Amino acid sequence: MRCLSKSIKRKKNDVKVKVKVKSKIVNKRVKSKANPPSTPSLNFVCDIDTLRTLIKKNKVRVVDVRKRDEYLKGHIKTAASLPLAELLSNDDPESIINILNNLGISDDTLVVIYDDTFGALASRVAWSFKFVGHRNVALLEVTYDNWKKLGLEIERKSNKYSKVSHSIDIDYSIFADAEYIENAQNDTNKIIIDSRERLNFLTEHIPNSKNIPYTMLRSENSILRNPSELKRFIENRGIDLNNEIITYCGSVGTLSGLAFFALKTAGISNVKLYPKSFKEWKSLGKPKTEFKDANYWDLSAE
Template sequence: MHMEPIVHPRWLLARMYEPDLVIVDCRYDMSVPSAGRAAYDRDHIPGAVYADLERDLSGPLAAHGGRQPLPDPQTFADTISRLGIDHETRVVAYDDQGGALAARFWWLMRYHGHTQTYILDGGYSYWRSLGYPVSDAHPPVIVPKRFEVRIREEMLADRQEVYERLYASNTVLLDSREAKRFLGVEEPMDHTAGHIPGAVHAYWRESLDDAGLWKSPEEQRERFAAAGIDPDQEIIVYCGSGVTACANVLALERAGFRKVRLYAGSWSDWISYKDRPIAKGE
């Protein structure tokens, strides 16, 4: 049975102790890398396991590939296996950063062939605001499972493919960063400001409403239409390092866009090449 990728806390509350469900805490602070694990140790949804952005959801840094390169597939599979997850396991991921880190986990799981990964609407803060249970217990005893790699290549675009599609009429590049970074006015994370030429802009946080909950598919379609995105085009989504772009990938797919790919290295990979063109302003 097909399910929406976003689940309400009530759905999780009713199922959180079912044996075929694993809850994954993805909280992470890029300015204080240890803060996510520390937050998990203070309190978390009962039974949740922890996945760290740098250690578990990214690969080692190299000359190219961006600030949070994709992990090696077998290394990722080993990590997921240790968390007690296989392809029959239902998984719910959450964070406290608007869903961007959970969306990274969701995208990685789908890219590696898992079809039953969901994101908790509103994240941990919303869960707590509803008065739902939290725990400071140590991580549960995990029985490892065998997670097999089933890569879906059609979900990914690399730098060369992006370069070859600049200004192509059948392809749109979607920049998911804040407007000031897209415009090249300010760049707090990377050594070069600007955007990929021809890209359109839709800040990933606009996927959420004022309460921090995911907008409906209809509302997502409206915001992407306002950005000039045609559902018939191929859409390649990027951000600074390939993390927050996953939130826009999820929003696009919920809105019914089917030709959506992630440029995983994103801007930080693009500017690592000397021959890359750069645009600023609108």
């Protein structure tokens, strides 16, 4: 019964997502010269049914970013393994291109990424792919755990793909570093978003940043809420769709990576990620705002 109601809910979502995908394709056709019209395009988030179809048609590279031993215990059919740590250990653009090449991802390969950490790890990898110039990358709308619970296709064999050669075209429009943040701090059109949980934010944050905890972004059955809901949240916050937003989190840009994709789906065109995040900011000795006038940690029942 439970399963049934879930799949009904999912179908409802699918309809919305599909409509959105279609309209995006139309846009892309007009704007993009990189994609020939025959190649389907993915719009930030890929729903379950679309991925299953793509897998059947052998038109997608699925990337599993969980730890290697998790991957070996079982993964989505055809998925290749790329543990997040492997990407982070060397995430300069050339190394990322190297990773793409080794995964057999060429310029027009559709890529769908998943994890088991509510989409945060997948987001960080997807962002990196976008950063070096891979356009067609999306997050799977559910975690591996949910995929498995729904009884969908998994396998245990390790998948290897023949090496290809991906071009490099770095997209600095989605990237921010500490210096960029410093310049953005007093620019009213640029909004800095801290994606960590509320209590961490209250303790210390980059001056003038606003807090949208990653926990606000997900729904019960999906790593991201539906776009209209996310859009309403943004509007409540007085953020204009034309504002530029820079996201950061605690250390390596995972939680803020998820925020990056959430804001994109909500319709904000100019979103940047500060991948080195608050960890680097602090190590550089940059100023931070602390709030010490309340003992809010003592409210937590943990």
